[in-house]
Amino acid sequence: MANPRAGEVAVILDGTRQVMKLTLGALAELEEALGCDSLAALVARLEGGEVSARDVLALIVAGLRGGGWQGRTADLMAVEIEGGPVEAARLAALLVARAFGEAA
Template sequence: MPNARRGEIEAEIGGSRRRLVLTLGALAELEAHFEAGDLVELAERFGTGRLAARDLVAVIAAGLRGAGETITDHEVSRLAVAGGAAAYARIVSDLLTATFGGGEPVPAAAGEGGQAAPGGPFAGPPSPFPGTR
């Protein structure tokens, strides 16, 4: 069972249940992949919702390696997921949400209709975890 407090998720990838987590090392790997200067820039990049297939591979591979698997990006790109491209995107979305939080409106700053507050991924009250919101 994944430990949500540590940012872990589980997903069916390549016919097996696998654990994924973006450790500090995995996040550093993603900073390099996305040429991000820091975690805030990385989170803002993810917040755009625009990721290429190679980006999905990089995030999933980093998450698997963060959980202790020895696997290359190329090997990840060959693993099947039931549900196709949408399922890959959902895995990445779940992993990023577990890592950075988000998705829920910030009550004090929410817009009309309970929409998420303006200001990007770090709007609203500060997180007790630096660099996460």
């Protein structure tokens, strides 16, 4: 079960529930994946209103890795995310909100 107060978000991948969390290590990976040189730059990019599918995928991967998943981005390319791309984007946004203090 995902704990919103701990910044966790649940996602269903190929019918299996996984927990995502943006730990410090996951945020560092995310900065690198998105080419941001600071946490402030990362947040500005995500709040900029033009988040790409690549950004959503990077957020999901970082969150999964922060939750203990050992996979890589390539592993997620063939996985079905329950709810499709719209749900993936919603979960990515929720993950960011919870990482920065909103237990929504």
